[in-house]
Amino acid sequence: MRAIRPQQPGGPEILVVEEHPTPSPAVGEVLVRIEAAGVNFIDIYQRTGQYPMALPMPLGLEGAGVVEAVGEGVTEVRAGDQVAWAAGAGSYATHVVVAASSLVPVPAGVDARAAAAAMLQGMTAQYLATTTYPLRAGDVCLIHAAAGGVGLLLCQLARRAGAMVIGTVSTEEKAALAREAGAHETILYTSQDFAEEVQRITAGKGVSVVYDSVGKDTFERSLTCLRRLGMLVLYGQSSGAVGPFDPQLLARHGSLFFTRPKLQDYTASREDLLARAGDVLGAIQRGELSVRIGATFPLSQAADAHRALGGRGTTGKVLLLPE
Known part of the structure:
Protein backbone atom coordinates (compact mmCIF):
# COMPACT_ATOMS: atom_id res chain seq x y z
CA MET A 1 0.00 0.00 0.00
CA ARG A 2 0.97 3.67 -0.26
CA ALA A 3 0.88 5.85 2.84
CA ILE A 4 2.21 9.04 4.41
CA ARG A 5 4.08 8.31 7.64
CA PRO A 6 6.34 11.24 8.65
CA GLN A 7 9.29 10.30 10.85
CA GLN A 8 9.30 13.60 12.75
CA PRO A 9 7.17 16.75 13.13
CA GLY A 10 7.69 19.53 10.63
CA GLY A 11 6.26 21.60 7.81
CA PRO A 12 4.02 20.42 4.97
CA GLU A 13 7.06 19.22 3.03
CA ILE A 14 7.36 16.16 5.30
CA LEU A 15 4.13 14.74 3.83
CA VAL A 16 5.71 12.28 1.40
CA VAL A 17 4.01 9.16 0.03
CA GLU A 18 5.95 5.91 0.55
CA GLU A 19 5.35 2.23 -0.06
CA HIS A 20 4.49 0.20 3.04
CA PRO A 21 3.35 -3.38 3.60
CA THR A 22 -0.42 -3.70 3.56
CA PRO A 23 -1.41 -4.64 7.13
CA SER A 24 -3.68 -7.51 8.11
CA PRO A 25 -6.55 -6.86 10.52
CA ALA A 26 -6.15 -8.31 14.01
CA VAL A 27 -8.94 -9.34 16.36
CA GLY A 28 -11.73 -6.78 16.23
CA GLU A 29 -10.14 -4.89 13.33
CA VAL A 30 -11.03 -4.26 9.70
CA LEU A 31 -8.88 -3.54 6.63
CA VAL A 32 -10.45 -0.83 4.47
CA ARG A 33 -9.50 0.31 0.99
CA ILE A 34 -9.73 4.09 1.23
CA GLU A 35 -11.69 6.00 -1.39
CA ALA A 36 -11.47 9.44 0.24
CA ALA A 37 -9.77 10.80 3.37
CA GLY A 38 -10.63 14.01 5.20
CA VAL A 39 -8.06 16.72 5.91
CA ASN A 40 -8.60 18.52 9.22
CA PHE A 41 -6.90 21.10 11.42
CA ILE A 42 -6.05 18.39 13.94
CA ASP A 43 -3.86 16.82 11.24
CA ILE A 44 -1.90 20.07 11.02
CA TYR A 45 -1.56 20.26 14.81
CA GLN A 46 -0.25 16.69 14.83
CA ARG A 47 2.10 17.24 11.87
CA THR A 48 3.71 20.26 13.53
CA GLY A 49 4.07 18.54 16.90
CA GLN A 50 1.54 20.79 18.65
CA TYR A 51 -0.38 17.58 19.38
CA PRO A 52 2.39 14.99 19.90
CA MET A 53 2.02 11.60 18.20
CA ALA A 54 3.89 8.33 18.15
CA LEU A 55 6.49 8.08 15.38
CA PRO A 56 6.20 7.45 12.51
CA MET A 57 3.08 9.62 12.56
CA PRO A 58 -0.09 7.87 11.35
CA LEU A 59 -1.70 11.05 10.03
CA GLY A 60 -5.36 11.22 9.02
CA LEU A 61 -8.28 10.25 11.23
CA GLU A 62 -11.22 10.38 8.84
CA GLY A 63 -12.27 8.66 5.67
CA ALA A 64 -14.57 6.40 3.75
CA GLY A 65 -14.05 3.31 1.66
CA VAL A 66 -14.73 -0.38 1.14
CA VAL A 67 -14.09 -3.21 3.59
CA GLU A 68 -11.51 -5.62 2.14
CA ALA A 69 -10.94 -7.96 5.08
CA VAL A 70 -12.15 -8.44 8.64
CA GLY A 71 -10.33 -9.79 11.67
CA GLU A 72 -11.46 -12.45 14.07
CA GLY A 73 -14.56 -11.63 16.08
CA VAL A 74 -15.79 -8.81 13.83
CA THR A 75 -19.57 -8.77 13.49
CA GLU A 76 -20.23 -5.10 12.75
CA VAL A 77 -19.26 -5.20 9.04
CA ARG A 78 -18.46 -7.63 6.22
CA ALA A 79 -16.13 -7.57 3.21
CA GLY A 80 -17.58 -5.34 0.51
CA ASP A 81 -19.42 -3.01 2.87
CA GLN A 82 -19.20 0.75 2.29
CA VAL A 83 -18.07 2.33 5.56
CA ALA A 84 -16.88 5.61 7.01
CA TRP A 85 -14.95 6.54 10.15
CA ALA A 86 -13.69 9.47 12.20
CA ALA A 87 -11.15 7.60 14.33
CA GLY A 88 -8.96 5.69 11.91
CA ALA A 89 -5.38 6.79 12.55
CA GLY A 90 -3.30 6.50 9.38
CA SER A 91 -5.99 7.42 6.87
CA TYR A 92 -3.52 9.33 4.66
CA ALA A 93 -3.06 6.10 2.72
CA THR A 94 -4.58 3.72 0.19
CA HIS A 95 -5.48 1.25 2.97
CA VAL A 96 -6.00 1.52 6.71
CA VAL A 97 -6.79 -0.83 9.57
CA VAL A 98 -9.63 0.49 11.74
CA ALA A 99 -11.31 -0.91 14.83
CA ALA A 100 -14.63 -2.38 13.75
CA SER A 101 -16.35 -0.49 16.56
CA SER A 102 -15.27 2.82 14.97
CA LEU A 103 -16.87 2.14 11.58
CA VAL A 104 -20.31 3.28 10.53
CA PRO A 105 -22.31 2.11 7.51
CA VAL A 106 -22.69 4.51 4.59
CA PRO A 107 -26.32 4.68 3.43
CA ALA A 108 -27.20 3.91 -0.17
CA GLY A 109 -26.99 7.00 -2.33
CA VAL A 110 -24.25 8.68 -0.26
CA ASP A 111 -20.93 8.46 -2.08
CA ALA A 112 -17.55 8.00 -0.43
CA ARG A 113 -16.50 11.63 -0.87
CA ALA A 114 -19.62 12.97 0.83
CA ALA A 115 -19.32 10.38 3.60
CA ALA A 116 -15.66 11.18 4.26
CA ALA A 117 -16.44 14.90 4.23
CA ALA A 118 -19.28 14.49 6.72
CA MET A 119 -17.80 12.40 9.50
CA LEU A 120 -15.65 14.66 11.69
CA GLN A 121 -17.17 17.97 10.66
CA GLY A 122 -20.72 16.71 10.31
CA MET A 123 -20.80 14.99 13.68
CA THR A 124 -19.11 18.03 15.24
CA ALA A 125 -21.81 20.33 13.89
CA GLN A 126 -24.46 17.84 15.01
CA TYR A 127 -23.34 17.65 18.63
CA LEU A 128 -22.72 21.41 18.83
CA ALA A 129 -26.24 22.24 17.65
CA THR A 130 -28.14 19.45 19.40
CA THR A 131 -26.27 18.70 22.62
CA THR A 132 -23.59 21.21 23.69
CA TYR A 133 -26.04 24.06 23.25
CA PRO A 134 -29.33 22.62 21.96
CA LEU A 135 -30.55 25.31 19.59
CA PRO A 261 -15.84 20.14 23.85
CA LYS A 262 -14.32 17.48 21.62
CA LEU A 263 -15.97 14.93 19.37
CA GLN A 264 -14.50 11.88 21.12
CA ASP A 265 -16.52 12.58 24.27
CA TYR A 266 -19.74 12.94 22.30
CA THR A 267 -19.18 9.64 20.47
CA ALA A 268 -17.60 7.69 23.35
CA SER A 269 -20.04 4.79 23.05
CA ARG A 270 -20.85 2.95 19.84
CA GLU A 271 -24.50 3.83 20.37
CA ASP A 272 -23.66 7.55 20.38
CA LEU A 273 -21.39 7.16 17.35
CA LEU A 274 -24.06 5.37 15.32
CA ALA A 275 -26.74 7.84 16.39
CA ARG A 276 -24.76 10.97 15.50
CA ALA A 277 -23.29 9.56 12.28
CA GLY A 278 -26.68 8.16 11.33
CA ASP A 279 -28.32 11.54 11.88
CA VAL A 280 -25.77 13.28 9.66
CA LEU A 281 -25.50 10.67 6.88
CA GLY A 282 -29.24 10.13 6.89
CA ALA A 283 -29.86 13.86 6.44
CA ILE A 284 -27.43 13.86 3.50
CA GLN A 285 -29.17 10.84 1.98
CA ARG A 286 -32.56 12.59 2.24
CA GLY A 287 -31.21 15.81 0.75
CA GLU A 288 -31.77 17.74 3.99
CA LEU A 289 -28.08 18.50 4.58
CA SER A 290 -25.62 19.64 1.94
CA VAL A 291 -21.90 18.91 2.25
CA ARG A 292 -19.64 21.29 0.35
CA ILE A 293 -16.38 19.74 -0.82
CA GLY A 294 -14.23 22.79 -1.36
CA ALA A 295 -11.09 21.11 -2.67
CA THR A 296 -9.71 17.67 -3.46
CA PHE A 297 -6.05 16.72 -3.73
CA PRO A 298 -4.38 13.47 -4.76
CA LEU A 299 -2.62 11.73 -1.87
CA SER A 300 0.75 12.75 -3.33
CA GLN A 301 -0.23 16.42 -2.90
CA ALA A 302 -1.08 16.22 0.80
CA ALA A 303 1.42 19.02 1.48
CA ASP A 304 -0.59 21.36 -0.76
CA ALA A 305 -3.78 20.33 1.02
CA HIS A 306 -2.24 21.28 4.38
CA ARG A 307 -1.03 24.61 3.01
CA ALA A 308 -4.48 25.41 1.63
CA LEU A 309 -6.29 24.52 4.84
CA GLY A 310 -3.73 26.14 7.13
CA GLY A 311 -3.81 29.34 5.09
CA ARG A 312 -7.60 29.55 5.56
CA GLY A 313 -7.95 29.71 1.79
CA THR A 314 -10.54 26.96 1.59
CA THR A 315 -14.29 26.72 1.98
CA GLY A 316 -16.10 23.56 2.96
CA LYS A 317 -14.22 20.27 3.17
CA VAL A 318 -10.74 19.36 1.93
CA LEU A 319 -10.24 15.74 0.85
CA LEU A 320 -7.32 13.54 -0.16
CA LEU A 321 -8.00 10.99 -2.90
CA PRO A 322 -5.70 7.96 -3.22
CA GLU A 323 -4.38 7.67 -6.78
Whole structure:
Protein backbone atom coordinates (compact mmCIF):
# COMPACT_ATOMS: atom_id res chain seq x y z
CA MET A 1 0.00 0.00 0.00
CA ARG A 2 0.97 3.67 -0.26
CA ALA A 3 0.88 5.85 2.84
CA ILE A 4 2.21 9.04 4.41
CA ARG A 5 4.08 8.31 7.64
CA PRO A 6 6.34 11.24 8.65
CA GLN A 7 9.29 10.30 10.85
CA GLN A 8 9.30 13.60 12.75
CA PRO A 9 7.17 16.75 13.13
CA GLY A 10 7.69 19.53 10.63
CA GLY A 11 6.26 21.60 7.81
CA PRO A 12 4.02 20.42 4.97
CA GLU A 13 7.06 19.22 3.03
CA ILE A 14 7.36 16.16 5.30
CA LEU A 15 4.13 14.74 3.83
CA VAL A 16 5.71 12.28 1.40
CA VAL A 17 4.01 9.16 0.03
CA GLU A 18 5.95 5.91 0.55
CA GLU A 19 5.35 2.23 -0.06
CA HIS A 20 4.49 0.20 3.04
CA PRO A 21 3.35 -3.38 3.60
CA THR A 22 -0.42 -3.70 3.56
CA PRO A 23 -1.41 -4.64 7.13
CA SER A 24 -3.68 -7.51 8.11
CA PRO A 25 -6.55 -6.86 10.52
CA ALA A 26 -6.15 -8.31 14.01
CA VAL A 27 -8.94 -9.34 16.36
CA GLY A 28 -11.73 -6.78 16.23
CA GLU A 29 -10.14 -4.89 13.33
CA VAL A 30 -11.03 -4.26 9.70
CA LEU A 31 -8.88 -3.54 6.63
CA VAL A 32 -10.45 -0.83 4.47
CA ARG A 33 -9.50 0.31 0.99
CA ILE A 34 -9.73 4.09 1.23
CA GLU A 35 -11.69 6.00 -1.39
CA ALA A 36 -11.47 9.44 0.24
CA ALA A 37 -9.77 10.80 3.37
CA GLY A 38 -10.63 14.01 5.20
CA VAL A 39 -8.06 16.72 5.91
CA ASN A 40 -8.60 18.52 9.22
CA PHE A 41 -6.90 21.10 11.42
CA ILE A 42 -6.05 18.39 13.94
CA ASP A 43 -3.86 16.82 11.24
CA ILE A 44 -1.90 20.07 11.02
CA TYR A 45 -1.56 20.26 14.81
CA GLN A 46 -0.25 16.69 14.83
CA ARG A 47 2.10 17.24 11.87
CA THR A 48 3.71 20.26 13.53
CA GLY A 49 4.07 18.54 16.90
CA GLN A 50 1.54 20.79 18.65
CA TYR A 51 -0.38 17.58 19.38
CA PRO A 52 2.39 14.99 19.90
CA MET A 53 2.02 11.60 18.20
CA ALA A 54 3.89 8.33 18.15
CA LEU A 55 6.49 8.08 15.38
CA PRO A 56 6.20 7.45 12.51
CA MET A 57 3.08 9.62 12.56
CA PRO A 58 -0.09 7.87 11.35
CA LEU A 59 -1.70 11.05 10.03
CA GLY A 60 -5.36 11.22 9.02
CA LEU A 61 -8.28 10.25 11.23
CA GLU A 62 -11.22 10.38 8.84
CA GLY A 63 -12.27 8.66 5.67
CA ALA A 64 -14.57 6.40 3.75
CA GLY A 65 -14.05 3.31 1.66
CA VAL A 66 -14.73 -0.38 1.14
CA VAL A 67 -14.09 -3.21 3.59
CA GLU A 68 -11.51 -5.62 2.14
CA ALA A 69 -10.94 -7.96 5.08
CA VAL A 70 -12.15 -8.44 8.64
CA GLY A 71 -10.33 -9.79 11.67
CA GLU A 72 -11.46 -12.45 14.07
CA GLY A 73 -14.56 -11.63 16.08
CA VAL A 74 -15.79 -8.81 13.83
CA THR A 75 -19.57 -8.77 13.49
CA GLU A 76 -20.23 -5.10 12.75
CA VAL A 77 -19.26 -5.20 9.04
CA ARG A 78 -18.46 -7.63 6.22
CA ALA A 79 -16.13 -7.57 3.21
CA GLY A 80 -17.58 -5.34 0.51
CA ASP A 81 -19.42 -3.01 2.87
CA GLN A 82 -19.20 0.75 2.29
CA VAL A 83 -18.07 2.33 5.56
CA ALA A 84 -16.88 5.61 7.01
CA TRP A 85 -14.95 6.54 10.15
CA ALA A 86 -13.69 9.47 12.20
CA ALA A 87 -11.15 7.60 14.33
CA GLY A 88 -8.96 5.69 11.91
CA ALA A 89 -5.38 6.79 12.55
CA GLY A 90 -3.30 6.50 9.38
CA SER A 91 -5.99 7.42 6.87
CA TYR A 92 -3.52 9.33 4.66
CA ALA A 93 -3.06 6.10 2.72
CA THR A 94 -4.58 3.72 0.19
CA HIS A 95 -5.48 1.25 2.97
CA VAL A 96 -6.00 1.52 6.71
CA VAL A 97 -6.79 -0.83 9.57
CA VAL A 98 -9.63 0.49 11.74
CA ALA A 99 -11.31 -0.91 14.83
CA ALA A 100 -14.63 -2.38 13.75
CA SER A 101 -16.35 -0.49 16.56
CA SER A 102 -15.27 2.82 14.97
CA LEU A 103 -16.87 2.14 11.58
CA VAL A 104 -20.31 3.28 10.53
CA PRO A 105 -22.31 2.11 7.51
CA VAL A 106 -22.69 4.51 4.59
CA PRO A 107 -26.32 4.68 3.43
CA ALA A 108 -27.20 3.91 -0.17
CA GLY A 109 -26.99 7.00 -2.33
CA VAL A 110 -24.25 8.68 -0.26
CA ASP A 111 -20.93 8.46 -2.08
CA ALA A 112 -17.55 8.00 -0.43
CA ARG A 113 -16.50 11.63 -0.87
CA ALA A 114 -19.62 12.97 0.83
CA ALA A 115 -19.32 10.38 3.60
CA ALA A 116 -15.66 11.18 4.26
CA ALA A 117 -16.44 14.90 4.23
CA ALA A 118 -19.28 14.49 6.72
CA MET A 119 -17.80 12.40 9.50
CA LEU A 120 -15.65 14.66 11.69
CA GLN A 121 -17.17 17.97 10.66
CA GLY A 122 -20.72 16.71 10.31
CA MET A 123 -20.80 14.99 13.68
CA THR A 124 -19.11 18.03 15.24
CA ALA A 125 -21.81 20.33 13.89
CA GLN A 126 -24.46 17.84 15.01
CA TYR A 127 -23.34 17.65 18.63
CA LEU A 128 -22.72 21.41 18.83
CA ALA A 129 -26.24 22.24 17.65
CA THR A 130 -28.14 19.45 19.40
CA THR A 131 -26.27 18.70 22.62
CA THR A 132 -23.59 21.21 23.69
CA TYR A 133 -26.04 24.06 23.25
CA PRO A 134 -29.33 22.62 21.96
CA LEU A 135 -30.55 25.31 19.59
CA ARG A 136 -34.26 26.06 19.40
CA ALA A 137 -36.56 28.70 17.97
CA GLY A 138 -35.83 32.12 19.45
CA ASP A 139 -32.11 31.50 19.97
CA VAL A 140 -29.54 33.70 18.24
CA CYS A 141 -26.17 32.12 17.48
CA LEU A 142 -22.87 33.50 16.25
CA ILE A 143 -20.83 31.07 14.14
CA HIS A 144 -17.20 31.95 13.49
CA ALA A 145 -15.63 30.67 10.25
CA ALA A 146 -19.15 30.20 8.92
CA ALA A 147 -17.93 29.21 5.44
CA GLY A 148 -15.59 26.50 6.75
CA GLY A 149 -16.38 22.82 6.79
CA VAL A 150 -18.07 22.78 10.20
CA GLY A 151 -19.41 26.30 9.75
CA LEU A 152 -21.46 25.56 6.63
CA LEU A 153 -22.98 22.46 8.22
CA LEU A 154 -23.64 24.27 11.50
CA CYS A 155 -25.40 27.11 9.66
CA GLN A 156 -27.75 24.57 8.09
CA LEU A 157 -28.47 22.76 11.37
CA ALA A 158 -28.97 26.02 13.28
CA ARG A 159 -31.38 27.36 10.66
CA ARG A 160 -33.24 24.02 10.69
CA ALA A 161 -33.61 24.31 14.48
CA GLY A 162 -35.26 27.71 14.10
CA ALA A 163 -32.39 29.84 15.43
CA MET A 164 -31.29 33.15 13.99
CA VAL A 165 -27.82 32.66 12.52
CA ILE A 166 -25.02 35.23 12.34
CA GLY A 167 -21.81 34.11 10.65
CA THR A 168 -18.35 35.66 10.46
CA VAL A 169 -16.35 35.24 7.26
CA SER A 170 -13.31 36.79 5.60
CA THR A 171 -14.58 37.52 2.07
CA GLU A 172 -17.76 38.38 0.19
CA GLU A 173 -17.53 35.02 -1.59
CA LYS A 174 -17.55 33.22 1.74
CA ALA A 175 -20.38 35.43 2.96
CA ALA A 176 -22.48 34.29 0.01
CA LEU A 177 -21.77 30.64 0.85
CA ALA A 178 -22.70 31.16 4.50
CA ARG A 179 -25.97 32.84 3.55
CA GLU A 180 -26.75 30.04 1.12
CA ALA A 181 -26.20 27.58 3.99
CA GLY A 182 -28.64 29.41 6.24
CA ALA A 183 -26.97 32.43 7.81
CA HIS A 184 -29.40 35.32 8.21
CA GLU A 185 -26.58 37.84 8.67
CA THR A 186 -22.88 37.76 7.79
CA ILE A 187 -20.00 39.84 9.13
CA LEU A 188 -16.72 40.38 7.27
CA TYR A 189 -14.30 40.23 10.17
CA THR A 190 -11.50 41.48 7.92
CA SER A 191 -13.15 44.90 7.60
CA GLN A 192 -15.75 44.99 10.39
CA ASP A 193 -15.55 44.64 14.16
CA PHE A 194 -17.63 41.52 14.66
CA ALA A 195 -18.45 42.35 18.28
CA GLU A 196 -19.82 45.76 17.32
CA GLU A 197 -21.76 44.26 14.43
CA VAL A 198 -23.33 41.62 16.68
CA GLN A 199 -24.55 44.33 19.05
CA ARG A 200 -25.98 46.26 16.11
CA ILE A 201 -27.73 43.23 14.61
CA THR A 202 -29.20 42.15 17.94
CA ALA A 203 -30.10 45.69 19.06
CA GLY A 204 -27.70 45.37 21.99
CA LYS A 205 -29.16 42.11 23.32
CA GLY A 206 -26.29 39.84 22.28
CA VAL A 207 -26.42 36.21 21.17
CA SER A 208 -27.43 33.07 23.02
CA VAL A 209 -24.34 31.12 22.01
CA VAL A 210 -21.06 31.65 20.17
CA TYR A 211 -19.59 28.67 18.31
CA ASP A 212 -15.89 29.51 18.06
CA SER A 213 -13.34 27.42 16.17
CA VAL A 214 -10.84 30.26 15.78
CA GLY A 215 -9.56 30.59 19.35
CA LYS A 216 -6.95 33.16 20.29
CA ASP A 217 -7.98 35.90 17.83
CA THR A 218 -11.68 35.84 18.71
CA PHE A 219 -12.00 34.56 22.27
CA GLU A 220 -12.24 37.75 24.34
CA ARG A 221 -14.47 39.63 21.90
CA SER A 222 -16.69 36.57 21.57
CA LEU A 223 -17.47 36.89 25.26
CA THR A 224 -18.69 40.45 24.71
CA CYS A 225 -21.14 39.20 22.05
CA LEU A 226 -23.08 37.04 24.52
CA ARG A 227 -26.28 37.95 26.30
CA ARG A 228 -26.61 37.30 30.02
CA LEU A 229 -26.26 33.54 30.79
CA GLY A 230 -25.04 32.92 27.26
CA MET A 231 -22.56 30.20 26.34
CA LEU A 232 -19.21 30.34 24.56
CA VAL A 233 -18.43 27.03 22.87
CA LEU A 234 -14.75 26.88 21.93
CA TYR A 235 -14.32 23.83 19.71
CA GLY A 236 -11.15 24.75 17.79
CA GLN A 237 -8.13 27.04 17.69
CA SER A 238 -7.20 27.76 14.09
CA SER A 239 -5.57 31.07 15.14
CA GLY A 240 -3.78 29.55 18.14
CA ALA A 241 -4.57 28.38 21.64
CA VAL A 242 -6.46 30.58 24.08
CA GLY A 243 -4.27 31.53 27.01
CA PRO A 244 -5.17 31.30 30.69
CA PHE A 245 -7.93 33.66 31.78
CA ASP A 246 -9.58 34.73 35.01
CA PRO A 247 -12.99 33.01 35.42
CA GLN A 248 -14.21 36.31 36.85
CA LEU A 249 -14.34 37.41 33.22
CA LEU A 250 -17.38 35.17 32.77
CA ALA A 251 -19.15 36.82 35.70
CA ARG A 252 -18.27 40.29 34.46
CA HIS A 253 -19.96 39.69 31.10
CA GLY A 254 -23.19 38.25 32.54
CA SER A 255 -22.62 34.95 34.39
CA LEU A 256 -21.61 33.27 31.15
CA PHE A 257 -21.01 29.59 30.49
CA PHE A 258 -17.83 28.35 28.81
CA THR A 259 -17.05 24.89 27.43
CA ARG A 260 -14.27 23.28 25.38
CA PRO A 261 -15.84 20.14 23.85
CA LYS A 262 -14.32 17.48 21.62
CA LEU A 263 -15.97 14.93 19.37
CA GLN A 264 -14.50 11.88 21.12
CA ASP A 265 -16.52 12.58 24.27
CA TYR A 266 -19.74 12.94 22.30
CA THR A 267 -19.18 9.64 20.47
CA ALA A 268 -17.60 7.69 23.35
CA SER A 269 -20.04 4.79 23.05
CA ARG A 270 -20.85 2.95 19.84
CA GLU A 271 -24.50 3.83 20.37
CA ASP A 272 -23.66 7.55 20.38
CA LEU A 273 -21.39 7.16 17.35
CA LEU A 274 -24.06 5.37 15.32
CA ALA A 275 -26.74 7.84 16.39
CA ARG A 276 -24.76 10.97 15.50
CA ALA A 277 -23.29 9.56 12.28
CA GLY A 278 -26.68 8.16 11.33
CA ASP A 279 -28.32 11.54 11.88
CA VAL A 280 -25.77 13.28 9.66
CA LEU A 281 -25.50 10.67 6.88
CA GLY A 282 -29.24 10.13 6.89
CA ALA A 283 -29.86 13.86 6.44
CA ILE A 284 -27.43 13.86 3.50
CA GLN A 285 -29.17 10.84 1.98
CA ARG A 286 -32.56 12.59 2.24
CA GLY A 287 -31.21 15.81 0.75
CA GLU A 288 -31.77 17.74 3.99
CA LEU A 289 -28.08 18.50 4.58
CA SER A 290 -25.62 19.64 1.94
CA VAL A 291 -21.90 18.91 2.25
CA ARG A 292 -19.64 21.29 0.35
CA ILE A 293 -16.38 19.74 -0.82
CA GLY A 294 -14.23 22.79 -1.36
CA ALA A 295 -11.09 21.11 -2.67
CA THR A 296 -9.71 17.67 -3.46
CA PHE A 297 -6.05 16.72 -3.73
CA PRO A 298 -4.38 13.47 -4.76
CA LEU A 299 -2.62 11.73 -1.87
CA SER A 300 0.75 12.75 -3.33
CA GLN A 301 -0.23 16.42 -2.90
CA ALA A 302 -1.08 16.22 0.80
CA ALA A 303 1.42 19.02 1.48
CA ASP A 304 -0.59 21.36 -0.76
CA ALA A 305 -3.78 20.33 1.02
CA HIS A 306 -2.24 21.28 4.38
CA ARG A 307 -1.03 24.61 3.01
CA ALA A 308 -4.48 25.41 1.63
CA LEU A 309 -6.29 24.52 4.84
CA GLY A 310 -3.73 26.14 7.13
CA GLY A 311 -3.81 29.34 5.09
CA ARG A 312 -7.60 29.55 5.56
CA GLY A 313 -7.95 29.71 1.79
CA THR A 314 -10.54 26.96 1.59
CA THR A 315 -14.29 26.72 1.98
CA GLY A 316 -16.10 23.56 2.96
CA LYS A 317 -14.22 20.27 3.17
CA VAL A 318 -10.74 19.36 1.93
CA LEU A 319 -10.24 15.74 0.85
CA LEU A 320 -7.32 13.54 -0.16
CA LEU A 321 -8.00 10.99 -2.90
CA PRO A 322 -5.70 7.96 -3.22
CA GLU A 323 -4.38 7.67 -6.78
